[in-house]
Amino acid sequence: MPAQPLEALNVHAAPTDGPRRRYLSILFSDLSESTRLASRLEAEEYLDLLARLGAVYHAVVARHGGTVAQISGDGMLALFGYPEAREGDGRRAVEAALELDAAVALLGTGGRGEGPLRLHSGIHAGLVLLQSGDQCRGRFELLGCATNIASRLCSVAAPGEILVSEETLGPERHLFATSARSRLRLRGADEPVLTLAVTGRAVEARSEPAPFVGRDAELAALAADFAAARVGGPRITIVEGPPGVGKTRLVEEFLRRAGAEGCAIHRGNCESSAEPLRPFLEIARSLLGVAGDDPPDVDTAACALAGIDPGLADLAPALCRLLSPRRQSTPGDAAALAELIAHAGTLGPLVLFVDDWHAADDASREMMALLRTLEKGAVLVLATARPDPRIDGLSEGLERLRLAPLTAAETAAAVAGLLPSADPFTVEEIGAASGGNPLFIEELCHAMAAGERHERPQGCTPWLANLIESRVSRLPPAAAELLRVAAVIGNSVPAWLLEAIAGRGEGDPLVRSLAEADFLYPGERPGTLRFKHGITREVIYDSVGLHQRRGRHADIAAALRARASAAGEDEPVEALAYHFGAADELNATVLYAEQAGDKAMAASALDRAQGYYRAALDALERLEDSDENAARWDRIAQRFGLAGVFDPARDQLQVFERAIERAGARRDPVALAWAEYWLGYINYGLGEPETASDHCSRALESALGTGDDRLVVQIRATLGQAKAAACDYRGALLLLDEAIEVKRRHRTGQHASVGFAYSLASKAFVLGDMGRFAEAEAGFSEAMDAVRGADHEVEGSVLCKHAGVYLWQGRLEEALRCAEEAERVAVRVHSVYLYAMSRALGSYALWSLEAGDGPIETLVEATGWLEAKGRGLYASLPYGWLADALARRGDPSGSRRYAARALRRAEKGDRLGEAMAWRAMARSAAARGARETSHRCLERAEAAGAARAAAHEAAATRLCAAEIAAASGDTELVPRLDAMARAEAEARRRAARIRCRAGAGS
Secondary structure, three states: OOOOOHHHHOOOOOOOOOOOOEEEEEEEEEOOOOHHHHHEEEEEEEEHHHHHHHHHHHHHHHOOOOOOEEEOOOOOEEOOOOOOOOOOHHHHHHHHHHHHHHHHOOOOOOOOOOOOOEEEEEEEEEEEEEEEOOOOOEEEEOOHHHHHHHHHHHHHOOOOOOOEHHHHHHHHHHEEEOOOOOEOOOOOOOOEEEEEEEEOOOOOOOOOOOOOOOHHHHHHHHHHHHHHHHHHHHHEEEEEOOOOHHHHHHHHHHHHHHHHHHHHEEEEEEOOOOOOHHHHHHHHEEEEEOOOOOOOOHHHHHHHHHHOOOOHHHHHHHHHEEEEEEEEEEEHHHHHHHHHHHHHHHHHEEEEEEEEEHHHOHHHHHHHHHHHOOOOOEEEEEEEOOOOOOHHHOEEEOEEEOOOOHHHHHHHHHHHHOOOOOOHHHHHHHHHOOOOOOOHHHHHHHHHHHHOOOOOOOOOOHHHHHHHHHHHHHHHHHHHHHHHHHHHHEEEEEEEHHHHHHOOOOHHHHHHHHHHHHOEEEOOOOOOOOOHHHHHHHHHOOOOOOHHHHHHHHHHHHHHHHHHHHHHOOOOOOHHHHHHHOOHHHHHHHHHHHHHHHHHHHOHHHHHHHHHHHHHHHHHHHHOHHHHHHHHHHHHHHHHHHOOOOOOOHHHHHHHHHHHHHHHOOHHHHHHHHHHHHHHHHHHHOHHHHHHHHHHHHHHHHHOOOHHHHHHHHHHHHHHHHHHHHOHHHHHHHHHHHHHHHOOOOOOOOOOOHHHHHHHHHHHOOOOOOOOOOHHHHHHHHHHHHHHOOOHHHHHHHHHHHHHHHHOOOOOHHHHHHHHHHHHHHHHOOOOOHHHHHHHHHHHHHHHOOOOOHHHHHHHHHHHHHHOOOOOOOOHHHHHHHHHHHHHHHHHHHHHHHHHHHHHHHHHHOOOOOHHHHHHHHHHHOOOOOOOHHHHHHHHHHHHHHHHOOHHHHHHHHHHHHHHHHHOOOOOOHHHHHHOOOOOOOHHHHHHHHHHHHHHOO
């Protein structure tokens, strides 16, 4: 495809006066109790009030950089972020609302005795579709849920109240005094909105800083610069980096350490005001001890200077002229300030911090140049700035410290400080999404901690989107459009493809400028470019209009196919599936998504395979209903099920619920059996064994008449696993033995047999619980032989089950070894469930060996990961372990909390942790002297173990009872111990009878 200049590609471009996607902060304000007010005023008086109210709306909103989009009666809709997105649009909207509230209270009602007028306001930010309005719709028409949420917040706000969604303010929330965060359920919003009621500006606008991590080399460099200044005179260092990379945070950490050593520190900010020389005037006031913006008189300044050094009093007139808002300063006045700074540096080490140096005015630049000429004083001037070709001259000739993103290790440490409960795979995903940008990391962690993002750090808060959009808006139009084309291509951008679509190659100056602006960098592979931060690409992509975006995707797919055809290469099916899907070309989407899913399955990239198969299924649903498409839908659904075997999730259920509907409509028993089977399997993996058994039983009923023996065996195996998880051991063993025998006969031994291995491990786990440890050991050995070295998740599952049986035997070292091996498998296959369960097993084994607090904390953390993933399979075990460990540690409330969770799991059929929970409650009751309660809990522990025919549970309960009796001197418990011993013997006899029946059945 011949290269075309970007300007010529207007086929899919949205017209300049048509709808545009924009990230906006939206403010709705209404006059409170306006109906009552209108009824008490004459019509002319009310009309006059509305006119004055409208004037206030326009004046205040404009003063804060917003645009009034519509005034309807006494209500107003204002936009912040239009016509140009700026950082802090959400903050400006809140500041405008506060000023509006104060201004409206002064309007008055003509002496009618009404109280002060009050507004109620709502503010929310997000992506909206913006287009020109008309006389009815106002200046603009806005479409999108962000507008609705802002309107709903306004409608529920009380008189005088300003409600703002927390995500609109982001880290700037600390600038305001607010109520406690609340969750509001608003009509039209899918999820509750985390909301703050703003009551004013914060008295002290400083937030609790995020944990400081890494940056050791940079701190050392600043320390070296300061040491050089203390020996050789004033020194200036510019700390450079893109927004959010941690420039100010680094300097603040350095200042904290310097201040602790007695260093004097003075600050100025270039963005505080449009006042020339503002940062250095702030520093001058700080040096003189002058509060506020009012200038001192000459006598006051002379007195302050004399306090520093009597020889400096002559500088007072010049400094007063500088600090006067109506100053007529002379060139020598700036020299006076420079002399004051230099002299202060001779009295002790001094650091001047100038934030946002990229926004410096000409007078400030001249002042910095003057400071460079100083020869005396231990003065270090630190300034932070963003890299920008337009302001590089401001830093020319100065020491420059460029900040890179955090490393993977530093990112992990930052996430651990902000989101202690995050599993390692979530940490990895946050690192990828943030690109190591500390601000992005902080916002993603905050959103996840607040419940706005559940399992994955996908998406970003409106505040962060606004920040990114404001950076894009500062680019030249051609560069911004090129960036949007790159965003449609993807996070990784082949340079040839960008040139084919946009006419700009890798060496083009415009492409290079995007790297200088911290957007698009050379990729790891030659000939590629990539977005530095995944969320940056996401925000830019979302801002591209739907029709323009679809057209671009279609162009990209055509270019990819043409290149593969010309080169005689395999088509890039993954990219084609994505681009055809985004272009809404359904047939091509099905074709390539299915192929991409198959390719991902072959590479064991199961999460990606699920995504591709689901895309194919969704596209098929929208195509015509034909026998061919129905058969194809069923085939892809089977592969989707296989891709989710080792990572079941609740959102997979809807696919097979839909499969049941489709099979029922066609009266297809095979399709119905498969659909019921997959629903059974997913529920089994989620920890719903009784529901799983119900589905598998229905699947078996449908499959028995089809002649599909392979399907029947598969269903029996899964039904056996579900019954095992529900502690129905007799039924489980019969089904598992049958499935194992069939699979054993058909094994070739040439490849790993994961289904065979898992069935064996499930049976061995049941045998271990029943005390048949030698048989269990043989089963685990055969299972490991079937998958050893396969690097497959089932290998980790076998090891976890084996570790559990070792725990029941008291073989703690072997349990720990198996758990550690399972953990290594989990890391290789990227399985959160397996990682969490192996960590839980290992930590309980380690605690049983050492009884320290560290393993308990690890166990709590791992259990939290299981809960976050919604995976309940065998979850009663870690609950029981925690109940036991915390009871022994003397934490009865913590023990009761986890015991209750174990007992709730027992109600669902997962009874493995039930006896442990009752024993833990018995220990806690005995510790507080509740003997009868302790006895009842022991009896229930005994019954729970007997229900599973678990001899090891009976032994553990008897030991627990003996320990409690010994600790409390309870001689009445001895008869109970004898009764429990007899019950244990009976349990062993019952287990023997079950073995005989199982043998006869086989």
